[in-house]
Amino acid sequence: MIIKRFLRWTDDRIGGTKFTRKALDKVFPDHWSFMLGEVALYCLMVLIATGVYLTFFFHASAQDVVYTGSYGPLRGQHMSEAYRSVVGLGFDVRAGLLIRQVHHWAALVFLGAIVLHLCRIYFTGAYRRPREINWFIGLALMLLAIANGFTGYSLPDDLLSGTGLRIAYSVLLSVPVIGTWMAYLAFGGEFPANDIISRLYVIHVLIVPALIVGLLSVHLAIVWRQKHTQFRGPDRTEDNVVGSRLWPTYAMRSIGLLLVVVAVLAALGGLVQLNPIWLYGPYQPASVSTAAQPDWYMGWLEGALRLFPSFRIHLFGYRVPEAILPAVVFPTLTFAILFAWPAVDRRLSGEVDGPDHHLLVRPRERPRRTALGVAVLTFYVVLFIGGGQDIISQKLHIALDTVTVLLRILLIVAPIAIGALAWRLCRDLAVEPPPGDGDPDDVGRDGGSDGAPDAQLGGSAARRSSTFSSASARSSSSDASSTAISESSAPDAVRNSSSSLRWIDDT
Amino acid sequence: MVALLVAAAAAVAFVVVFWSGGRRTQLEGALLALAFGGSGVGLVVWANHLIGGGEQSEDRTPLRATPEEIRELDAELGRGEVIARRVWLRRSAVAAGGALGIALVSPLRSLGPSPGKQLLHTAWGDGVRVVAEDGTPVAAADVPADGLVTVFPEGAVGAADAQAVLVRVDPSLLHLPRGRDSWAPGGLLAYSKVCTHAGCPVGLYQADSHELLCPCHQSSFDVLRGAVPVSGPAAWPLPQLPLVVGADGLLRVSGDFSEPVGPGWWKA
Numbered sequence: 195m196i197i198k199r200f201l202r203w204t205d206d207r208i209g210g211t212k213f214t215r216k217a218l219d220k221v222f223p224d225h226w227s228f229m230l231g232e233v234a235l236y237c238l239m240v241l242i243a244t245g246v247y248l249t250f251f252f253h254a255s256a257q258d259v260v261y262t263g264s265y266g267p268l269r270g271q272h273m274s275e276a277y278r279s280v281v282g283l284g285f286d287v288r289a290g291l292l293i294r295q296v297h298h299w300a301a302l303v304f305l306g307a308i309v310l311h312l313c314r315i316y317f318t319g320a321y322r323r324p325r326e327i328n329w330f331i332g333l334a335l336m337l338l339a340i341a342n343g344f345t346g347y348s349l350p351d352d353l354l355s356g357t358g359l360r361i362a363y364s365v366l367l368s369v370p371v372i373g374t375w376m377a378y379l380a381f382g383g384e385f386p387a388n389d390i391i392s393r394l395y396v397i398h399v400l401i402v403p404a405l406i407v408g409l410l411s412v413h414l415a416i417v418w419r420q421k422h423t424q425f426r427g428p429d430r431t432e433d434n435v436v437g438s439r440l441w442p443t444y445a446m447r448s449i450g451l452l453l454v455v456v457a458v459l460a461a462l463g464g465l466v467q468l469n470p471i472w473l474y475g476p477y478q479p480a481s482v483s484t485a486a487q488p489d490w491y492m493g494w495l496e497g498a499l500r501l502f503p504s505f506r507i508h509l510f511g512y513r514v515p516e517a518i519l520p521a522v523v524f525p526t527l528t529f530a531i532l533f534a535w536p537a538v539d540r541r542l543s544g545e546v547d548g549p550d551h552h553l554l555v556r557p558r559e560r561p562r563r564t565a566l567g568v569a570v571l572t573f574y575v576v577l578f579i580g581g582g583q584d585i586i587s588q589k590l591h592i593a594l595d596t597v598t599v600l601l602r603i604l605l606i607v608a609p610i611a612i613g614a615l616a617w618r619l620c621r622d623l624a625v626e627p628p629p630g631d632g633d634p635d636d637v638g639r640d641g642g643s644d645g646a647p648d649a650q651l652g653g654s655a656a657r658r659s660s661t662f663s664s665a666s667a668r669s670s671s672s673d674a675s676s677t678a679i680s681e682s683s684a685p686d687a688v689r690n691s692s693s694s695l696r697w698i699d700d701t
Numbered sequence: 702m703v704a705l706l707v708a709a710a711a712a713v714a715f716v717v718v719f720w721s722g723g724r725r726t727q728l729e730g731a732l733l734a735l736a737f738g739g740s741g742v743g744l745v746v747w748a749n750h751l752i753g754g755g756e757q758s759e760d761r762t763p764l765r766a767t768p769e770e771i772r773e774l775d776a777e778l779g780r781g782e783v784i785a786r787r788v789w790l791r792r793s794a795v796a797a798g799g800a801l802g803i804a805l806v807s808p809l810r811s812l813g814p815s816p817g818k819q820l821l822h823t824a825w826g827d828g829v830r831v832v833a834e835d836g837t838p839v840a841a842a843d844v845p846a847d848g849l850v851t852v853f854p855e856g857a858v859g860a861a862d863a864q865a866v867l868v869r870v871d872p873s874l875l876h877l878p879r880g881r882d883s884w885a886p887g888g889l890l891a892y893s894k895v896c897t898h899a900g901c902p903v904g905l906y907q908a909d910s911h912e913l914l915c916p917c918h919q920s921s922f923d924v925l926r927g928a929v930p931v932s933g934p935a936a937w938p939l940p941q942l943p944l945v946v947g948a949d950g951l952l953r954v955s956g957d958f959s960e961p962v963g964p965g966w967w968k969a
Binding site: 219220221288289291292295296324357360361363364365367368370371373374375377378379380381382383384385386387389419420421429432433434435436437438439442443444446447449450451452453454455456457458460461462463464465478479480481482483484485486496499500501502503504505506511512513514515516517520521552583584594595598 | 719722726727728729730731733734735736737738739740741742743744745747748749752756757758759760761764809810812813814815816819820834851853859860861862864894897898899900901902904905915916917918919920930932933934935936937963964965966967968969
């Protein structure tokens, strides 16, 4: 009743009834993997809420103070005001430790959800036209999330994060020509300088979050406008969306998911300790702790720094710093390739002006793309493991150098082997000629009204037939039984029957 | 309904626990989790089993403009051609915009001092006494046989770039680079504690293999041969200090490090 009156009231002033009605009617496809992005969104909400609370207690100051608080072992020690305020947050503020740990856990899960979301988008081909813009925005969001994770991690000014900042300073130094200037301007002078904590704070609570919220809004608006992709299935075509209506089913479920995400983060923050900075102690440039690892999302860079072989190169008469290849060139390349991927994929699949794709593919239907993705993921997982090579060496009692060499070999071999395995697995799983191996998205087009250029269709049909014939050659079943499978798979096959028939003609 | 009631109860319990004071992180976390989780599960079950509604289908409407709309837009854009026509006016505007852009980023210069030659030098210099982390002068006899002592130049205790480590080895094992024969009085060696790889403190010393180890990325350096890197990602030796034992038995240096300390930048 109140809601109705409120809507009437706003409509009298700014209109919007039509929009609200259409919005409530909007259909969202249901699939568990579509929730990964939502989980990231809800983590961000938790991050903002807990983060605002933390700002009430955190003092972003490098000023040297002597600790006199309630935690005995640190009493009388020199530390920065920033570190003291975070220790105080843990010991003297009610629920302060809980909120700080929930905040930190939310950041870890946030990035986890983002990476899984990225994988989902990649393996189902959801980045293809017309969704390239959201692929770019999503990558920018991931970069910003990593940046904010690192800056937030560095704020407490504890021994572990201070060491991380020292490495970041070295990485800045290693940039050609402007490296020393970048390092000096960022830190306000030669390391450790005094300005970095207060600057990171502004970056962490203002600049990056503003960018994240802005880009995320565009990200979601584009999803809203383009409508979500969906997997193939009964009655699902390139021209419709099948799923639950926003109101009330989808909204209820999504709010439910939000609450469950908060619950999981609260449980983690309350029950699973992480980053106990009071045990690490305040940062002192001459101190360091062993078995030091960064947050998980920096693990690939840590591994790259550890596994990259040492080299001495002089270029144009200058000594090339060691950090530049693993810590500057490599991550730059990583993101450059990710950003370029939709274009590369278009080129590889011959869809330069290609058709729009609203139906997703299953990973098995694209053995090569899936294998490439799996191989790349394996590469980064090995790097991540390399970030803890000292711990492996300790636990398994293997000499450190042996572990390093093994990991270097694994870094090359594992992606190839596991990628090949994934390829093989996809081929075997996809033997039943699906309602559309090859290029299933064209299948929907065949039935659609606004057909793609004929040349396009012809090209993809040819590709399709070759895939199909090789698949049937390997499979024990005859063409006839393959047809039976494709027809038995429900109404979809009926709609695609024309294209199915054409495959058989081709073979 | 059960889930929602549990949630309500847990939320009330959280408030009670919070107001009763004390730091009960685990209990508070668990209660919050119950409160949120109960509500969430309740809503999802409600949505899935009680509301239903089945699968709905909605058509995708093409977002693309029709050719006619595109022509209309082009016509509107065409009005802007008067801007392009005045070439020199347009170029002046671009120049003004570019200059303004440069003017706007130039305040970034205030963020820090010029690197200058600061990176090349530390507080060490001829005659500077070696002091420990508490500022007390270090005597040659203070350095244990297999141990490692972190030291600073007198007057700059805690300086990140000047930190150094002292180790003592058997002088007969030494193979120092040429010109450093007198830098290790009595087998005492002083090296920069800043790793040449990524700048972490080289804080571990394995006395039996005479290697300094950086715990960050596992580079190790052979102290007998001028701290050349033995394994790991570091490529350059740790800079060495020319140590001198004074008449009073206290340690001094006769100059700055053999090289600029820490990881490299693009230096000639």
